[in-house]
Amino acid sequence: MNLTKTEFKEYLLCDKSLWLKKNRPELYTAGEFSLFLQKILKDGDEVESYVQKLFPEGVTITGSNLSLLDKTKELLENKGTLFQATFETRAGLFAKVDILKWNQETEKWDVYEVKASTEIKSDFKHNHLKDIAFQVAVVEEVLGKEQVGENYIIYINKDYRRGEELNLAELFIIENMTREVREILPEVKAETTTALELLHKEEISYQDCPCLYRTTGQRCDTFFFFNPDVPEYAVHNIVSGKKLTQLVDERIFEIENIPEDMKLTLIQAAKVDLVKSGVPRIDHEAIKETLSKLVFPLYFLDYETLAKPMPPLPGYKPNQAIVFQVSVHKLLEDGTLEHFEYLADDIEHASEGLVKMLREVVGDTGHVIVWYESFEKGRNAELAELHPEAREFFMHMNERIFDLMKVFTQYYADPAFGGSFSIKSVLPVMLPELTYKSLEIQNGTMALSEWEKMVTGKMTPEYRALTRENLLRYCELDTRAMVELYKILKAKVGL
Numbered sequence: 001m002n003l004t005k006t007e008f009k010e011y012l013l014c015d016k017s018l019w020l021k022k023n024r025p026e027l028y029t030a031g032e033f034s035l036f037l038q039k040i041l042k043d044g045d046e047v048e049s050y051v052q053k054l055f056p057e058g059v060t061i062t063g064s065n066l067s068l069l070d071k072t073k074e075l076l077e078n079k080g081t082l083f084q085a086t087f088e089t090r091a092g093l094f095a096k097v098d099i100l101k102w103n104q105e106t107e108k109w110d111v112y113e114v115k116a117s118t119e120i121k122s123d124f125k126h127n128h129l130k131d132i133a134f135q136v137a138v139v140e141e142v143l144g145k146e147q148v149g150e151n152y153i154i155y156i157n158k159d160y161r162r163g164e165e166l167n168l169a170e171l172f173i174i175e176n177m178t179r180e181v182r183e184i185l186p187e188v189k190a191e192t193t194t195a196l197e198l199l200h201k202e203e204i205s206y207q208d209c210p211c212l213y214r215t216t217g218q219r220c221d222t223f224f225f226f227n228p229d230v231p232e233y234a235v236h237n238i239v240s241g242k243k244l245t246q247l248v249d250e251r252i253f254e255i256e257n258i259p260e261d262m263k264l265t266l267i268q269a270a271k272v273d274l275v276k277s278g279v280p281r282i283d284h285e286a287i288k289e290t291l292s293k294l295v296f297p298l299y300f301l302d303y304e305t306l307a308k309p310m311p312p313l314p315g316y317k318p319n320q321a322i323v324f325q326v327s328v329h330k331l332l333e334d335g336t337l338e339h340f341e342y343l344a345d346d347i348e349h350a351s352e353g354l355v356k357m358l359r360e361v362v363g364d365t366g367h368v369i370v371w372y373e374s375f376e377k378g379r380n381a382e383l384a385e386l387h388p389e390a391r392e393f394f395m396h397m398n399e400r401i402f403d404l405m406k407v408f409t410q411y412y413a414d415p416a417f418g419g420s421f422s423i424k425s426v427l428p429v430m431l432p433e434l435t436y437k438s439l440e441i442q443n444g445t446m447a448l449s450e451w452e453k454m455v456t457g458k459m460t461p462e463y464r465a466l467t468r469e470n471l472l473r474y475c476e477l478d479t480r481a482m483v484e485l486y487k488i489l490k491a492k493v494g495l
C-alpha cells in the first residue's frame, strides 16, 4: 500500500479517518465535508494549470501511475522542466511533483509546490510546509539528496485584482522555502514512516475517535461511525475544553445529563435548560414588535455563489464570489405572493443579468428579508463595486435588509433546532412538510458544484436542462421557506 501527499495530509489531520478510507472504503461515509474537499482539490488543479504557463518550457507527464514513473525516469535525462514528475520510494511513498525544474547554475533539481491559497499556511489544518517537505523527502530518496536543490511554494497574491486579462506574474507569488523545508524534513520523514505502518495494520479500533474530545468544528464525515453513542445534538455543542473532557470521560453525551453542579456560563446554562424543559421558549411580544415594523412589499431574497481562487472576470479578486443565482419572493400586504428567479447560463455574464433582474424586481421601498444578513450584504457590496451604475441600488438594498434568522436567534429557541439556526435546521421543525430532502440539490456546496459543471460544458444538453431546473427549485425553496416561516411567526404572535 502506498501513501500519496494528499493522503499524508489526511493522515496528519486524522489517522483513523485515513485508515478507514484506505482499508475499508465501504465503511467510509462521504458527506458534505467530502464534497467540500473535492472542490478544494479541483480548485488546486485549476490553479496549477495556470501556474504552468509561467514555465513555458515545461513538459507535462501524463498517463497511469505506473507509466508516469517510467516516463519521469526517461524525461529526467533531458534536464528540463517537468510537470507532475512522479516518484515512488521503496517503502511506498508516492509523489507527483507540481513542478520539477533543472537549475543550470546549481546543477540540481528545484522543487516547486503550487497552492491555491492566498498565503503559506503552517497551521494544523493546512500545513503547506509539510506538503512540500513530503515531496522533497520522496524526490531526495529516489534521486539522491545531492540532486535536490531549492524548494519553492507558489501561491496566490491576495491583493491582485484582475484587469481585462489575467496577469499571471502579478497573480502568483513564488517564495523560496528551502530553509524552512530543511528544518522540518526529519519530522516529516518520521511521520511518513508512522503513517505507512498504520496503513499496513489489518484492523484498528472502531471504538471512539479523537474528535470525541473536541467540539464539532474538526469533525470529518465519519464522526458518527466511530462514535455511535453520541447524539447529533450533544454536550459537544454546549461546552468545550476541560468541561467537555470531564463529560466525555464520564461518558455523558446527552445534554440533559450534564450534572447540575457543573459550572456553566449563562448562555450554556440557558441551552441546557431549554433541552431539559423540552419546550420552545418564545418571546411573543418581541417578535410581534419586530415583525410589525417591517415595511411592505417584502422581498424574500437568497443568493447562490461560487468562489474561485483564480479571478474569473475583470474586476474580481482571488476567491471573490460570483453571484450566479437569485430567488426572490415578493409578498404584498394583502397576501399576494409572486416569485422571481434568475440563474446565469455562463460565468462571463453571470452578474450582469442578475443585476438587471434585481433592479427590475426589487423596487425602492419595502424590506428585503434574508437569512444570515452578512452574506447577502457582503455580496451586495461587491456587486455595487463591480457595477458602479447599480451602486446606489445595492447600497440602498443593504439598508433595507432584515435578517429573519435573528428573530430566531434572539426570540425563538427550540430544543429541536439542535443548537443550530441555519434554515436547514429550523425548517424541518417549524414546517416538516416543506423539505429539502425531496430535492436533487440539497445544500449550497452541491449547488455551486453543479452550476460550475453546468457552465463549463461538462454536461449533455439534457442533463444541463435538468440541472438548471434542480438549481432553480433549490434556490426557490430557500426563499419560499423564509416566506412560510415569516407567516408562522406572525400567526404565533397574533399579527
Ligand code: SF4
Binding pocket: 013, 014, 015, 016, 017, 209, 210, 211, 212, 218, 219, 220, 221, 222, 223, 226
Ligand atoms: S471525526 Fe475527527 S477524529 Fe474522528 S475520524 Fe473524523 S477527523 Fe478523525
